Amino acid sequence: DSEAIIELGEQEATSFFSTNPEDWISGMIGENVIWDYAFLPMGTSCDYIAMDPADSPYLDSFPESDIYFQCTQRDGSGFFSDQHTFYTIDNGHLQLAGNVSLSNTNPSYDSIFVVFTNPLDVGTFPYVFQDQTEDTFEARVSTYASETNVVAIQSGTSKHEVDSYGTLTTPSGTFMNTIRVKRTELSETVLPGIPIPTFQESYR
Numbered sequence: 001d002s003e004a005i006i007e008l009g010e011q012e013a014t015s016f017f018s019t020n021p022e023d024w025i026s027g028m029i030g031e032n033v034i035w036d037y038a039f040l041p042m043g044t045s046c047d048y049i050a051m052d053p054a055d056s057p058y059l060d061s062f063p064e065s066d067i068y069f070q071c072t073q074r075d076g077s078g079f080f081s082d083q084h085t086f087y088t089i090d091n092g093h094l095q096l097a098g099n100v101s102l103s104n105t106n107p108s109y110d111s112i113f114v115v116f117t118n119p120l121d122v123g124t125f126p127y128v129f130q131d132q133t134e135d136t137f138e139a140r141v142s143t144y145a146s147e148t149n150v151v152a153i154q155s156g157t158s159k160h161e162v163d164s165y166g167t168l169t170t171p172s173g174t175f176m177n178t179i180r181v182k183r184t185e186l187s188e189t190v191l192p193g194i195p196i197p198t199f200q201e202s203y204r
Helices: none
Strands: 011-017 030-036 042-051 067-074 080-090 093-103 111-124 132-145 148-170 173-191 194-203
Touching: 030 173, 111 148
Parallel strands: 030 148
Antiparallel strands: 011 042, 042 067, 067 080, 080 093, 093 111, 111 132, 132 148, 148 173, 173 194
């Protein structure tokens, strides 16, 4: 489909950078902004690959999904982190159906399954400067550690705002005509009898 926003087999190299929260600044807001994050320490990287859900071993958990992305990070020390993220697509409208995380970086878990019973809106393409959307969501979160399975229900509200565009510099290079999407999320995760409220703010 020549109008598809994502093509199966498409691959994108992605780098991850980290810093202390107290050192992080979100930068300016508005038009023709310059964001300079060249100072961030280089972290891990992986290739995100767009794949057909029919080829995924986790299809049974996400039968309505249209596409999924796989990202595997490994190093020589035996570290690995394997992410499978599933989406539905409808006329440029992207919704998160869920994800599967497998990792040996945290001894407290072997895998996490997140299955949205009320999918999370990610956005409608193309993005337009100053666009704002709001969506409610609900997901079942299953954490498997050794022979233990803990199930929680997460629900809340997510807001997206295309608040800026401009030029972004990271340790990987400089990217022109970049848009920034601010995401704020207010949610509650309910473990057996224990509600845990969470507020998150991120920029993408």
